[in-house]
Amino acid sequence: MTNNIEILSGMIVGVINAKYKDDIPTLEEFAAEAEQIRLANNLIFPISNDEFEQLLKSLREFILVTIGDAHSLKGIDTNHQSWYPRHKNDGFYWNRYRRYLEVKKKWSPEVTKRLHDTTNNIMDDLGDPTNPKKMFSRRGLLLGDVQSGKTATYTAICNKAADAGYRVIIILAGMLENLRFQTQERLDAEFAGRESKYALDTKADQKIKNRSVGVGKIGPFNPEKRISCFTSVSTDFSKKVLKSNDLTLKNLKGTALFVVKKNKSVLENLHKWLVENNADEDNKIDLPLLLIDDEADNASVNTNSEEKNPTAINNAIRNILGSFYQSSYLGITATPFANIFIDPDTDGGKPDDLFPRDFLTVLPAPSNYIGADLIFGNGDEDNWHIRHNAPYSDAVIKIYNEEMESYFKFKHKKTLADELSSLPASLEEAMYYFLLANVVRDLRGDDTEHRSMMINVSRFTDVQNRVAELAEIWLKKVQSDIEDYARLDIEKALQIKNIQMLNAIWEKYNFSQIAECDWTTVQQEFLFEAINQIEVRAVNQKTGAASLNYYAYKNVGLRVIAVGGNSLSRGLTLEGLCVSYFYRNSMMYDTLLQMGRWFGYRSNYDDLIKIWMAEDAVDWYGYITDATNELKEELYKMERQQLTPEDFGLKVRQDPNSLIVTARNKMRTATPVTRPITVSGRLIETPRLKNRADSLTSNEKACKKLISELDRITGVTRGMNENPEAVLWRNVPKKYVIELVKNFNTHPWHLNFQSVTLSDYIIQNDNLDYWDVAVPCGSVEELYPLNCANGKIMIKPQLRSIKEDSAMLRVSGTHVKVGAGLSARIGLDHNEIEKIQNDVKKRNAIKPAAEQERITDRTFLVQGRAPILMIHILKTKAENENSPLDKCPEYLFALGLGFPHTGKKEKTANYVVNINELKNWMDIDDGDEDDDDF
Secondary structure, eight states, X not given: OOHHHHHHHHHHHHHHHHHHTTSOOOHHHHHHHHHHHHHHTTTTSOOOHHHHHHHHHXXXXXXXXXXXXXXXXXXXXXXXXXXXXXXXXXXXXXXXXXXXXXXXXXXXXXXXXXXXXXXXXXXXXSOOTTOTXXXXXXXXXXXXXXXXXXXXXXXXXHHHHHXXXXXXXXXXXXXXXXXXXXXXHHHIIIIIOBOOTTTTOTTSXXXXXXXXXXXXXXXXXXXXXXXXXXXXXXXXXXXXXXXXXXXXXXXXXXXXXXXXXXXXXXXXXHHHHHHHHHOOTTSOBOSOEEEEXXXXXXXXXXXXXXXXXXXXXXXXXXXHHHTBSEEEEEEEESOTTOHHHHSOBOGGGOBOTTSOOSEEXXXXXXXXXXXXXXXXXXXXXXXXXXXXXXXXXXGEEEEOHHHHTTTOOTTOOTTHHHHOOSOOHHHHHHHHHHHHHHHHHHHTTOTTSOEEEEEEOOSOHHHHHHHHHHHHHHHHHHXXXXXXXXXXXXXXXXXXXXXXXXXXXXXXXXXXXXXXXXXXHIIIIIHHHHHTTOEEEEESTTTOGGGGOGGGGTTTOOEEEEEESGGGTSSOOOTTEEEEEEOOOOSOHHHHHHHOTTOBOOTTTTTTOEEEEEHHHHHHHHHHHHHHHHHHHHHHHHXXXXXXXXXXXXXXXXXXXXXXXXXXXXXXXXXXXXXXXXXXXXXEEOOEEEOOHHHHHHHHHHHHHHHHHHTTSTTOEEEEETTTTEEEEEEEEHHXXXXXXXXXXXXXXXXXXXXXXHHHHHHHOGGGSEEEEEEEOOSOSSOEEEEETTEEEEEOOEEEEEEEOSSEEEETXXXXXXXXXXXXXXXXXXHHHHHHHHHHHHHHHTSOGGGXXXXXXXXXXXXXXXXXXXXXXXXXXXXXXXXXXXXOOSEEEEEEEEEOOOTTSOOEEEEEEOHHHHHHHOOOOOSOOOGGGO
């Protein structure tokens, strides 16, 4: 971006922010103001029409941004009183941070105002530091989307907390040093205002130690206002370093900032230092503490490392909190399936002291945030795997397992590093694409902006480093070819393989239209300059914290292909992330959500983002997006009912989707898990079946046996259900349903359908005495005969794609769905269906868009209707036409159980997770990097 463009950009932002303040101008008003400023300054700061159009496009993404409201659940604490609205201070830290956001980051005043309002409410939920005589111990949690700006929110809270009188702020910045480094660097710029690199170096020159950065360069300047950093980008907490600097809290005038890893030794040493050097005779510190736990769901039970053992880590955190008379704990997470909800109890069954008993706030995402909804959409009302409202769905490109079997099998070991000699073609294509995306960004004037590509294919650091080596060899060869041949005539240049491939990718992804530039010009004039600065870096604990030091490239922009695993999956921000290549085991979908670093803000390059992703993961992302949105809708409902965080925690723990998180947490200890799970108001199906002939034959026989008996059961009637079409038997006594459910075999990995558990639940509930039993009809013309007591009936089977491996058959591939969408309508007449749909429309009419409920199968499982058993007859076909089914039969039988709502009191079934059985069937890539990494 030229100086003239930067100057005009600052003028336009300044004028619009001053004129419209907390309002947002219309598109027309924005364009008119910008044009007027351009004309007034055209002689001094001239820019071309193309540059002006690009400037307008860039600024629109900042200025015309809206943001919704936060939603909160409050706990019951009679000792806590509202305090922040009455509190008065000069707002020094907050005001300079707000100006930094608006001037340096070009945030619109409307967005900073909403941040101001949201954080005011959060501050009021924290303890009041202005009353030194009042002890408090507050616990809260912020829930926000991945990469949506949670760090900006807690940075605003840090600034306001310092203004309000919090004297000690501790940030737990994840479990990896590179994440701690990045968090420290950001807080240096956006809170402390001073570069910390040499702050604790006793030999460093004083000028270097006090170098201003970020907010420190924004007035007014007050030498009395100072944030004292007790850690730096170079140094995690160290008693030795603090002693050499003669640093304690006792002689501190302002606020102390600690940015530390979530590591057992670090936290225990910090606690010991706090008590030994700063506590009174009761081993308590008389200074108000704010402890912010970033990625609060990280540090799961699923770890071999004692340094990362959550029991020890949580104990150390609780000890630190307990060392202060006044303490507030604020957790940060991006998933409602966080361990803080899943495992709320400590050893011995006591409530975890870190559970957010006092408040739980769901943060809104601004309108320019590209999240899971915009990439994966929402499931269709009639067919779950059809996704709607996903404008960025074209960004997703499937990586097929067949290709990867020769490279990165999901079950590979660290020894793969010694075997790997080349990279898959799809990865090379993704890298070629990234090179060309750099060209486009240069053409758009984003010369000094960071650009990143992420490669995440293994949890093993040795494998990551080997992939980085191979990627660097590939890149050097491409760069060499471009330097030597790109300026040749097109015909000659295209004889070089790498230029030929770049040209093919250019054409395949329609870059000429995106870049508004032809290939000849790009090849001869722009290609070399755009890609020559790109480098490959491995990002893990072995390569060090500064492996992605964007700050060092702030004036020129870092262009990097980053190869890593867990280091790229937790909290680390990849600046300017444009291309992602992600091939990891897709079963652990709560971990998948965290691994989605491609969510976020893509100003001026949202049309360039691409995500190469394992074919299974694409559908899992859609599934968990729906499940997460469903839980958020529950939270909005609970807020209106004035329920508490504990109520929400119970809802999460009883959600069937929490079982998969529980299974992962206990996988290494093989501890059996028993948990009550809500089944009322749920449709529970069998989309995962064992790929064994005896199991499938047994299922078929059990289903056919029930169907053959139905017509002779006293009181049972048979008819046709019109919409959806199905053969329907009514008034079937539950003992027949119980017999089928007990005898039906599913793959143990599908934790939601547990035969014994569901049978016991049906036995114990009087409102499940009589059932509707249906055989839904499909579209297959070849009829399937079924023997009934009154003769044969002919059924049109449902056509379903099957994904097969040696142990499991997945109905509808990875869509975790058997029946067609809204099959739970079977058994309801036209008037009942219409009334249910109209009731939803009425409720939605008075709700904002983000809180509106979707019509799903659960919608039709209304209180008072009969429970329904659906027996699905499926005609199978291979999901991939090039890979025919092996052991899977031509027809499969699958079930769906619809349990009606039971009113205000939901009913649960007692599920058991048999960890040892799961381990026999599955090999889990849990997201942790191997132990060599730490």
